[in-house]
Amino acid sequence: MQTFKTLGEAEAKLAIDAAVAELRRRGKAATVAVGDSHGELIALYRMDGANFPSIVIAQNKVYTAARLRGFSGEIGRATFTDNALMSYHGDDRYVGWDGGVPVVIDGQCVGAVAVSGLAGEEDLAIAEIAVAAMKQ
Numbered sequence: 001m002q003t004f005k006t007l008g009e010a011e012a013k014l015a016i017d018a019a020v021a022e023l024r025r026r027g028k029a030a031t032v033a034v035g036d037s038h039g040e041l042i043a044l045y046r047m048d049g050a051n052f053p054s055i056v057i058a059q060n061k062v063y064t065a066a067r068l069r070g071f072s073g074e075i076g077r078a079t080f081t082d083n084a085l086m087s088y089h090g091d092d093r094y095v096g097w098d099g100g101v102p103v104v105i106d107g108q109c110v111g112a113v114a115v116s117g118l119a120g121e122e123d124l125a126i127a128e129i130a131v132a133a134m135k136q
Contacts, residue, residue, distance in 0.1 A: 006036045007103060007111030011134050012043035015113045018133030019126050020045060023115075030117030032130065033058035037110050039066035054117035061100030061114030061123075063093050069109045072100030073120060099123030101131050 012034035019032040029049035034042045039062055046055055064072040076096015098120030103111045113130045115123040 004037060005105060005108060005110045006038075007034060007042060007134075008036075009042060011103075011111070014134045015130040016043055016045045019113070019115055019130040020047065022126050022129050023047060026122075028118055028122070030115050030123065030126070031055050031058040032126075033062045033114045033116075034130075035059075035062035035066050035112050035114075037066060037108075039063035039112060042111070050117045057095065057097070058099070058114045058116035060093050060095045061097065061116060062112045063091075063100075064095050065100035065102045065112035065114065066109060067091070068094065069102055069104075071098070071102065071124070072096060072114070073098030073124060097123075099127055101127040103131050103134065105135075 015034050016032050023030055029047040031046040031050045031054040033044045036042055061072045068075050079096055099116055100114040102109045113127045115127045
């Protein structure tokens with residue numbers, strides 16, 4: 001029998017609170033998503049003013065980061081280097097944009113956090129702040 005850890009609603013709330021606080025500090029609006037170890041959504045928060053495409057993109061960034069156990073942007077860049085499509089990984093929900101961050105505890109991916117709605121570098125930076133807040 002296998003035992004595994006996964007994020008839950010308490011961790012999702014910590015991540016979202018940290019991301020939203022940083023977004024407000026910067027005067028920006030985005031969508032924040034948190035998923036479990038399978039990339040399935042635990043929580044989603046779309047701030048007032050966040051664009052509508054960011055809703056699905058944030059969910060897909062979480063899904064990608066958790067399922068492939070890596071940063072969504074790094075996976076995307078590696079795919080483009082090989083001149084392949086993201087769907088070659090076997091799932092049309094995979095995306096290759098920055099902003100999806102896996103949450104790794106004791107060497108195991110327990111979920112992911114994603115931010116969408118800003119430039120990729122800023123999405124990534126805020127998602128990393130959210131992950132750090134969860135790990136404290």
